[in-house]
Amino acid sequence: xxxxxxxxxxxxxxxxxxxxxxxxxxxxxxxxxxxxxxxxxxxxxxxxxxxxxxxxxxxxxxxxxxxxxxxxxxxxxxxxxxxxxxxxxxxxxxxxxxxxxxxxxxxxxxxxx
Amino acid sequence: xxxxxxxxxxxxxxxxxxxxxxxxxxxxxxxxxxxxxxxxxxxxxxxxxxxxxxxxxxxxxxxxxxxxxxxxxxxxxxxxxxxxxxxxxxxxxxxxxxxxxxxxxxxxxxxxxxxxxxxxxxxxxxxxxxxxxxxxxxxxxxxxxxxxxxxxxxxxxxxxxxxxxxxxxxxxxxxxxxxxxxxxxxxxxxxxxxxxxxxxxxxxxxxxxxxxxxxxxxxxxxxxxxxxxxxxxxxxxxxxxxxxxxxxxxxxxxxxxxxxxxxxxxxxxxxxxxxxxxxxxxxxxxxxxxxxxxxxxxxxxxxxxxxxxxxxxxxxxxxxxxxxxxxxxxxxxxxxxxxxxxxxxxxxxxxxxxxxxxxxxxxxxxxxxxxxxxxxxxxxxxxxxxxxxxxxxxxxxxxxxxxxxxxxx
Numbered sequence: 001x002x003x004x005x006x007x008x009x010x011x012x013x014x015x016x017x018x019x020x021x022x023x024x025x026x027x028x029x030x031x032x033x034x035x036x037x038x039x040x041x042x043x044x045x046x047x048x049x050x051x052x053x054x055x056x057x058x059x060x061x062x063x064x065x066x067x068x069x070x071x072x073x074x075x076x077x078x079x080x081x082x083x084x085x086x087x088x089x090x091x092x093x094x095x096x097x098x099x100x101x102x103x104x105x106x107x108x109x110x111x112x113x
Numbered sequence: 114x115x116x117x118x119x120x121x122x123x124x125x126x127x128x129x130x131x132x133x134x135x136x137x138x139x140x141x142x143x144x145x146x147x148x149x150x151x152x153x154x155x156x157x158x159x160x161x162x163x164x165x166x167x168x169x170x171x172x173x174x175x176x177x178x179x180x181x182x183x184x185x186x187x188x189x190x191x192x193x194x195x196x197x198x199x200x201x202x203x204x205x206x207x208x209x210x211x212x213x214x215x216x217x218x219x220x221x222x223x224x225x226x227x228x229x230x231x232x233x234x235x236x237x238x239x240x241x242x243x244x245x246x247x248x249x250x251x252x253x254x255x256x257x258x259x260x261x262x263x264x265x266x267x268x269x270x271x272x273x274x275x276x277x278x279x280x281x282x283x284x285x286x287x288x289x290x291x292x293x294x295x296x297x298x299x300x301x302x303x304x305x306x307x308x309x310x311x312x313x314x315x316x317x318x319x320x321x322x323x324x325x326x327x328x329x330x331x332x333x334x335x336x337x338x339x340x341x342x343x344x345x346x347x348x349x350x351x352x353x354x355x356x357x358x359x360x361x362x363x364x365x366x367x368x369x370x371x372x373x374x375x376x377x378x379x380x381x382x383x384x385x386x387x388x389x390x391x392x393x394x395x396x397x398x399x400x401x402x403x404x405x406x407x408x409x410x411x412x413x414x415x416x417x418x419x420x421x422x423x424x425x426x427x428x429x430x431x432x433x434x435x436x437x438x439x440x441x442x443x444x445x446x447x448x449x450x451x452x453x454x455x456x457x458x459x460x461x462x463x464x465x466x467x468x469x470x471x472x473x474x475x476x477x478x479x480x481x482x483x484x485x486x487x488x489x490x491x492x493x494x495x496x497x498x499x500x501x502x503x504x505x506x507x508x509x510x511x512x513x514x515x516x517x518x519x520x521x522x
Contacts, residue, residue: 009505011300011304011505013304014300014304015300032520033520034520034521042506042510042514043514044510044514044515044516045514045515046515055521057148057520085502
């Protein structure tokens, strides 16, 4: 089991979701986060007071999958989120020790899908 | 003869109508995504600044100076000759400048209405130039034709009490034209944006309704019975239309929504605008109940069918509602309400309906063509649309270097 965490551009969320559904990955959690990668931040000015290098809004997806779903999930996220410009985001894949479905108390791979 | 009551009412009404522009800003601002809310507020707000100056410098002169049938001319440039004595051709009991400042508020809100069509994708610089040209070459002449001394539509007998053609059809058609040539917002087919702050929409609607009493009842230009009639039918039509839209949704979609009730109320206010000084209360109910039917069809059937992206339904509510209001005036107008008006079709004067139809047609053709030309000029010199990256990041950050809401702190 793996936990896939992806940081993407907010406006690509719909495309990513669509690609994930096509790849039969239907369970995900979405967060709004702030982040700073290689993409330059933005300038904000409030009554002449300039703030640069501010954190940019990003979307963070968390998807728990069984091992045989990892590749297609990554491909789907890339397909949906990639524009080719800096700021497209990153995908992290972590080992997942355990998963419990609260409703049934199932554990492990059966609980994920 | 100067009348203090009339003067007080017109000044108060001017303040009420001014409030409609920030009200509209919140009505529209709530409907956009939160990355664009400041851009909408800013567009509406800067119109108050820019067009207030435009109006006292030459906008009022173009619209209301005697001039000829098509153009007021520049003889009242900088309010030269527009003084504190009444000017009987427009309003005989209030200072000329009171009439002028009341009309200023109409000139401000009309271009602000168009903002709804190009929200979330127009460059701020291009917006400013477009607005100035539009106020000069579309609003000014049309206002003169309908309300100015010697204006040819006024001489023709077209009834427009508070601005159904001059304000709502005018802005609505300009909205449709800009929405079509500007093109859709990107990613729209996959991702229809939800309004980011519905309470703002309700706040805006409430303040619009409030301000509209100045718009319509103030258009009597006196604290008299006609103003009271306009006040009563305005409230009645807004109420009927808000209820009607919610009921249509309830029947059609299963649940009534606050967004629907607000959209309906605004549509009702639009529709009663040209009629407010000519119809009585029962026709006002009919005007309100029916306007929601027409506008609902416009925004839920016609817009998706033709695929133009009138982001916040400036055309669907203001133009469609305005046309219905102008035509309904030709149906329901009665000399019993206003002896200075005319009878409509249902009061034995079918000719009035045809006159109203012609005024609507003239507005659509003139505004449509002139707006298109102005757009093309601005697009050629400045470029109207922001680039794709700016659109994705939002206009607040890219056009104004501000954001409305912080995530942390």
